[in-house]
Amino acid sequence: xxxKKLTTLTLAALIGSxxxxxxxxxxxxxxxxxxxxxxxxxxxxGYQIVKLxxxxxxxxxxxxxxxxxxxxxxxxxxxxxxxxxxxxxSFPTDDATGWIGLGRQNNYRDVGISVYVICAxxx
Numbered sequence: 001x002x003x004k005k006l007t008t009l010t011l012a013a014l015i016g017s018x019x020x021x022x023x024x025x026x027x028x029x030x031x032x033x034x035x036x037x038x039x040x041x042x043x044x045x046g047y048q049i050v051k052l053x054x055x056x057x058x059x060x061x062x063x064x065x066x067x068x069x070x071x072x073x074x075x076x077x078x079x080x081x082x083x084x085x086x087x088x089x090s091f092p093t094d095d096a097t098g099w100i101g102l103g104r105q106n107n108y109r110d111v112g113i114s115v116y117v118i119c120a121x122x123x
Contacts, residue, residue, distance in 0.1 A: 046071060046121040052101075054081055054114040059104035060088065066098035067119035073099055074120050080105070081112035090115075 052065035067073055078090040078101025085105045092099055099117035 043123045044074065044120040045123075046119075048119045050117050050119055052115040054079075054112045056082075056110045056112050058110050059108075060102055061113075062089075062100050062102045063113045063115050064093060064098050064100050065115045065117045066093075067117055070121065071119040072096050072122045073117050074122065075118035077101075077116050078103070079114045081114065082108065082110075084108075085111050 048068070048071065050065055050067060052063055055063070057063060063078070065076075073092050073096050076090070076092060076099030078087055078099070080087040080101075080103030082105045084107065085103055087101065087103045089100065089102045099115055101113050101115040103111045103113050105111040
């Protein structure tokens with residue numbers, strides 16, 4: 001049986017802002033280990049969810065939703081809709097100002113994709 005490895009990072013560590021960075025690793029049958037590095041606390045204000053409503057796009061086409069100017073993505077997600085639809089990817093943009101979603105649908109050339117981004121002022 002192949003061991004599964006779970007790694008978690010705080011959101012602030014992922015987007016590069018100051019926070020308490022915690023890394024935890026868990027392997028079945030072994031005890032969990034965590035390492036904390038104290039850093040300056042981050043301030044999140046102006047919390048807002050921005051949605052890119054469902055739209056049919058060709059399979060594997062990226063749909064991107066952006067935060068309002070000055071805000072950063074602190075989370076997000078995507079949904080694939082349709083018969084046998086599969087969400088292929090859901091991840092932040094490289095500049096951390098938006099979220100990307102993409103998918104595919106078996107036996108069809110297009111798929112419905114909705115994308116959401118959680119935005120905030122991060123200082």
